[in-house]
Amino acid sequence: MMNKARFMIRATLKPILLACTLAASSAVFANTPLPNETNAVSVGxxxxxxxxxxxxxxxxxxxxxxxxxxxxxxxxxxxxxxxxxxxxxxxxxxxxxxxxxxxxxxxxxxxxxxxxxxxxxxxxxxxxxxxxxxxxxxxxxxxxxxxxxxxxxxxxxxxxxxxxxxxxxxxxxxxxxxxxxxxxxxxxxxxxxxxxxxxxxxxxxxxxxxxxxxxxxxxxxxxxxxGTPDNIKIWALGQGIAVEELLTHLLDPKRGRDGLFPELVLFDCHACHHPMSKDQYSSRTGVGPGRIRLNDSNMLMMRALVNVVDASGSKAFNDQVVKLHQAVSDGKGDAMMEARKLLEDVRRYNKQFENRSFTNTDLQGVMKALITEAGSGVFSDYAGAEQAYMAISSIATGLSKRGALANAKEVNVKLAALRKTLANDEKYRPADFQKELLNLRNAAFVQVK
Ligand code: HEC
Ligand code: HEC
Ligand code: HEC
Ligand code: HEC
The missing domain is CATH 1.10.1130 (Flavocytochrome C3; Chain A, domain 2)
Structure with a gap:
């Protein structure tokens, strides 16, 4: 019945909306249906x-x-x-x-x-x-x-x-x-x-x-x-597809709203869930104090990747993320338009990630960018720090598998210390995270081959 109803709507609107229908259907068919989205029987x-x-x-x-x-x-x-x-x-x-x-x-x-x-x-x-x-x-x-x-x-x-x-x-x-x-x-x-x-x-x-x-x-x-699985490509697309999903969710008029409010699952949990005495404001997102922030942890990881695959475009990507933050949280501009623009960029970059063979220099570039950003206090929020930790450990593993990380053992010890600072999201202290990162930086960079 549903198919029939859909067909009827399409048929009625066809003459006027042909271009849109085509665009929409190519977007739908570009993706393989997920295991829960096909019409085949599950045998058990x-x-x-x-x-x-x-x-x-x-x-x-x-x-x-x-x-x-x-x-x-x-x-x-x-x-x-x-x-x-x-x-x-x-x-x-x-x-x-x-x-x-x-x-x-x-x-x-x-x-x-x-x-x-x-x-x-x-x-x-x-x-x-x-x-x-x-x-x-x-x-x-x-x-x-x-x-x-x-x-x-x-x-x-x-x-x-x-x-x-x-x-x-x-x-x-x-x-x-x-x-x-x-x-x-x-x-x-x-x-x-x-x-x-x-x-x-x-x-x-x-x-x-x-x-x-x-x-x-x-x-x-x-x-x-x-083919040979490339864990860096897997990491990169994991980030890129997560951002695609967040933006698609935000843009969906039904899923993206809950009564008067936007769907809060899209935002940084710790923007709301922290004691009033915590004094955790940072200007990183370009948004003023007292605002809720989108969960941009995957966008931060993507930024480090974009820096590597398209250095000249990375400022524009970053500016677009800031524009989205400001439109969503500060009311400066049209949030849906900014989300749509960013989604286009993200899809384009995801294609590039898919087609790229990441080199050791690429990986070192991403790792350096993450460690440097983290060292300058970018990851004052827990979700960002958590993603940065997982990224750094994935990349270190990747480098080590390729034989391009001489002192893997020492890096592992430093990574374990870094992980400890993330053990409890409600007790997370950015300064501890930063300190352990500096230790890691010294171990990872002196000896990256
Ligand atoms: C159909 C839904 C579904 C899919 C698809 C799925 N997962 Fe999960 N996954 C879950 C659920 C639910 C749990 C929690 C299980 C529990 O403890 O009840 C889980 C747990 C896990 C855990 C353990 C987490 C922890 O805290 O110990 C890992 C790791 C994991 N999944 C990885 C993956 C990976 C990698 C993929 C894709 C290759 C994947 N999952 C696909 C639903 C899914
Ligand atoms: C949480 C998701 C998940 C579940 C559940 C899962 N698999 Fe897999 N499976 C994967 C992933 C990811 C791979 C690695 C990628 C690939 O080779 O396709 C894989 C690979 C395989 C392979 C390919 C090995 C090869 O050499 O090509 C077989 C066979 C397989 N799984 C069988 C099973 C069977 C049987 C079950 C149930 C008992 C199962 N899988 C359950 C995710 C899953
Ligand atoms: C969008 C997918 C999704 C939905 C919907 C969902 N869960 Fe989960 N749930 C997960 C995943 C993924 C995990 C594992 C998280 C992890 O460890 O990383 C999880 C973990 C849990 C855990 C903790 C398990 C543990 O071992 O600590 C409980 C309890 C749970 N879910 C109950 C529920 C119940 C009850 C519902 C329905 C109201 C529900 N979930 C709906 C994905 C989902
Ligand atoms: C815009 C602010 C905001 C954001 C962002 C937010 N929450 Fe909440 N959360 C609330 C409010 C308001 C309540 C209801 C508090 C109450 O009932 O006292 C709540 C309740 C909860 C509760 C129930 C706590 C209780 O005492 O019963 C949990 C658990 C929770 N949120 C988890 C999360 C997680 C996980 C995220 C991120 C994915 C998140 N929240 C993001 C505002 C927020």
Missing amino acids: TVNCTTSTCHGAVTPWDGSNVLQNEYTTWSRLDPHARAYHTLLTDQSKRIAEKLGLKQGAHNAKECLDCHAHNPTQKLRGERFDITDGVNCEGCHGPAEKWIKSHTVEGTTHADNVKNGLFPTSNPREQARMCLSCHQGSESKPMTHRIMGAGHPRISFELDTFNSIVPAHWRVDDDYRKRK
Whole structure:
């Protein structure tokens, strides 16, 4: 019915709006549908788990995939617990406060992220919601590829054509992970959910990738089939796609508002949630005191990247971020127009990140920019400092993997000290963070090869 209604509206407006319709539909079709957005049936984890498929206890020799993916996921992966989290007392309290009488474990508002949650119609006979974020939650509903993907001669590209989600593509991976770890149009995270007691969520793709126990192995065979994963590209697109999502959310007249107010989940939590005596104002964003600030932590990371991929454009990018801050928080100018302009820039740069092979010099440039900015007090807010820490550690890991960081051990010790200053967001002191950064700077730069 919905399709029909949509078609009718389109058909009526076609003669006048042809250009817009084209533009809008190309934007829609440019992205691969996320695992929760396709019309294919989800067959259920049990179909992947026999010992000759992905349920071996130890990795197989001579197979191109490990075949113990299920064992790794079910025993070690936090995603296998995501549904069970909805049965805890904390979840019960959250559901109660939100008036979800059916309970968190039956509520779409929770299941969309704490499980792979297709509509009833799209659940196969053996689908089990209690599996939580299961194989198909990341790899896409398997109806159209479950049989063919094991047939001799089938390539990765064939599988993707049949609906396997392209998890090894950094851009698509970023969209997929962020759809739950930041929220998305089809799986919204709101300040109302946070206000009911949901933990603050923060995410950095490369760091989080390294926390999940890997159920794949990057060896020669993997590289031949899928290329070599570049953790810096993954980091960069993780940042860029997060900014795209924040701006799209802000621009959405329905999602971006909550009564008289904008949707507060888009703003820096600690702009509001801090004691009045804390005296934390900084002029960094170009916004006056006493204003709420957009959460610009991912924009700050992008700025360091733009500096590397387009040095001559980086001032304009920075100015556009400031214009958006001022329009949103100080009322200087049209916030929606500034958000739209920034979104265009962000999309253009994301393309550049995708197409670039980041060199060691690039990485050192980004790391230097972050450490220098942090040293001058740019990260007075927790969310920015947290992203800077994860970025610096991702880049250091990247450099070290490439054999371009001589004293990885010492850098690790300094990174651990830096992480300590972030242990509790409510007790965060920018001066401590800055001090540890200076120590790290000395360790990282004297010896970067
Ligand atoms: C369908 C939603 C969904 C998708 C897609 C998803 N996650 Fe998660 N992820 C969750 C939920 C929910 C949790 C919390 C699990 C719990 O403890 O209940 C989680 C937990 C995690 C954790 C543990 C966090 C911690 O604090 O220990 C990591 C790491 C993680 N995810 C990384 C990723 C990465 C990387 C991707 C993409 C490759 C991804 N996730 C895709 C929903 C998702
Ligand atoms: C937009 C996706 C999203 C939605 C919607 C969502 N969650 Fe979560 N939730 C997450 C992620 C991601 C994490 C893990 C955060 C981390 O550790 O980084 C999480 C963590 C949690 C935790 C803490 C788990 C732990 O191990 O400490 C609880 C409890 C929770 N969610 C309950 C709920 C309930 C109840 C709802 C519904 C009202 C809900 N969530 C809706 C994504 C979501
Ligand atoms: C949180 C998201 C997530 C979940 C859940 C998940 N995977 Fe993966 N999986 C990934 C990512 C990311 C990769 C690495 C990128 C790639 O190779 O596609 C991957 C890679 C793989 C590979 C490819 C290995 C190779 O050499 O090409 C297989 C096979 C696989 N997963 C099977 C499974 C199975 C089976 C399950 C369920 C038991 C599962 N995955 C659950 C995200 C996930
Ligand atoms: C514009 C200011 C503002 C921003 C930004 C903001 N909040 Fe809030 N928050 C509030 C207000 C107002 C309340 C309601 C306080 C009350 O009921 O006493 C609240 C309540 C909460 C509560 C419930 C606390 C309680 O005592 O029950 C949590 C948790 C919370 N917010 C988390 C967050 C997180 C996480 C973010 C960032 C993603 C955030 N907030 C961003 C203003 C804000």
